[in-house]
Amino acid sequence: MNHSTRGDQRVGSLSKANLFEIVSLSSQGILVVDGASPEIEILFANPAYAEISGYAAEELAGSSWLSYSAAGEESPELVGLKQSVACTEPLSLSLPFLHKGGDIWLGNFRLTPLESAADDRQLVLVEHIGEQPADAGGVELLKRALSRAQTKITSLDSADPVTGLMSKAQFELMLRRDIAAARREDQPLQLMLFSIPELEIYRSTFGDKAADSCLRMIGVQIAGTFRRASDLSACVDKSTFAVAVVGQDQEQACQRIAQVEEKVQNLGLHNPHGRLGRYVIAHGILVSAKPGHEDVEALMARGVTALDAGLDLPSQSAAGLV
Numbered sequence: 001m002n003h004s005t006r007g008d009q010r011v012g013s014l015s016k017a018n019l020f021e022i023v024s025l026s027s028q029g030i031l032v033v034d035g036a037s038p039e040i041e042i043l044f045a046n047p048a049y050a051e052i053s054g055y056a057a058e059e060l061a062g063s064s065w066l067s068y069s070a071a072g073e074e075s076p077e078l079v080g081l082k083q084s085v086a087c088t089e090p091l092s093l094s095l096p097f098l099h100k101g102g103d104i105w106l107g108n109f110r111l112t113p114l115e116s117a118a119d120d121r122q123l124v125l126v127e128h129i130g131e132q133p134a135d136a137g138g139v140e141l142l143k144r145a146l147s148r149a150q151t152k153i154t155s156l157d158s159a160d161p162v163t164g165l166m167s168k169a170q171f172e173l174m175l176r177r178d179i180a181a182a183r184r185e186d187q188p189l190q191l192m193l194f195s196i197p198e199l200e201i202y203r204s205t206f207g208d209k210a211a212d213s214c215l216r217m218i219g220v221q222i223a224g225t226f227r228r229a230s231d232l233s234a235c236v237d238k239s240t241f242a243v244a245v246v247g248q249d250q251e252q253a254c255q256r257i258a259q260v261e262e263k264v265q266n267l268g269l270h271n272p273h274g275r276l277g278r279y280v281i282a283h284g285i286l287v288s289a290k291p292g293h294e295d296v297e298a299l300m301a302r303g304v305t306a307l308d309a310g311l312d313l314p315s316q317s318a319a320g321l322v
Helices: 003-012 016-025 047-053 077-086 136-157 168-185 199-206 208-225 250-266 295-311 311-319
Strands: 030-034 041-045 093-096 103-115 124-133 189-195 233-238 242-248 282-291
Touching: 003 189, 041 047, 047 103, 047 124, 047 233, 077 199, 103 208, 168 189, 168 233, 168 242, 168 295, 189 250, 189 295, 199 208, 208 233, 208 242, 242 295, 250 282, 282 295
Parallel strands: none
Antiparallel strands: 030 041, 030 124, 093 103, 103 124, 189 242, 189 282, 233 242
C-alpha cells in the first residue's frame, strides 16, 4: 500500500462532524455556493468569512452571494463570476464587496467545483485567498465599486429594503406633493393604512427571513392592486403599509381595501400560533382628507390613530372625513 492510499483511508475515516469542525475553525474565509442558482445561493459560510464580510454566518446562508457585491449587475466582474461558477475547473478571480459596516473590500477568491449534490445543485467551494493588492487595476476597480455603491445607497434611501416599496420618508415626501396637487385641483385624497396583525408571532415561529418574505409577498399584492402611476405605496414600518390615491371617492377606496385584504388572505400564509386565526391577514383602514385642510403629519397621525383603534371600515370612512 502506498502513502497516497493510506492518506486517503485516513481522510475517509473522518466523520462529517470532524470535517465541519475543521472548516469552521479555519482562519481562511470559506463559502459553499450553488453555482446552478441564478443568484449563486450561499449554502454555507464559515466564521472566518463571516468576520471578513461583517455579516453573521446565519445571515449569509440562504442568501445570494451576488447581493453582497459592490459591482454592477452588468459589470465585467459579475459577468465573470457567473461564468466562473459554471466552469468545471478551479480558477481565481477578484471581486469587490460591500462590508455590512459600509466599507468596500476587494478580495481574491479561488473557486473549485465540487461533486454535484443529489438535488442537482452545483456545489462550488469558494476560498478567500487574500486582499487585492492596491495596484492601478485594483484602485480602478475600487473606484468603480465605490461609485456603484454610492448610487445604490442613494436609491435605497427612497425604497424599503425588505419590500422594495417606497420608504416612509419617500412616501411622506411624495404625499406632501399630492396634497398640494389635490388642493390645486380640488380633488379628494384618500390615505389607506394596512397593518399585518400578529406578524411578530409569525416572525417568532418561522424566523426573520420568513417574516421578511411574508412582507414582500404582501407588498406585491398591494402594488398589484394600486397600479396607477399616480398611486403611492409604501412600507412605513415593520408591519404597516400605506397607500395614497388622488381622485377616488371613499367607496372606491373601500373596495380597494377589501381587495387587498382578500388577496392577502388568499396567500395562505400559515400562522399556526396566531390568536386571530391560523393564517396571516391584513387589516385596512381608510382616512379621507379634503384638500387644503391638513398637512402630511396630521393626516398620517389620524391614520395611525384609526388603525390602532381597529375601527370597522364603514365607520372608519366616516371618521376619516375632515
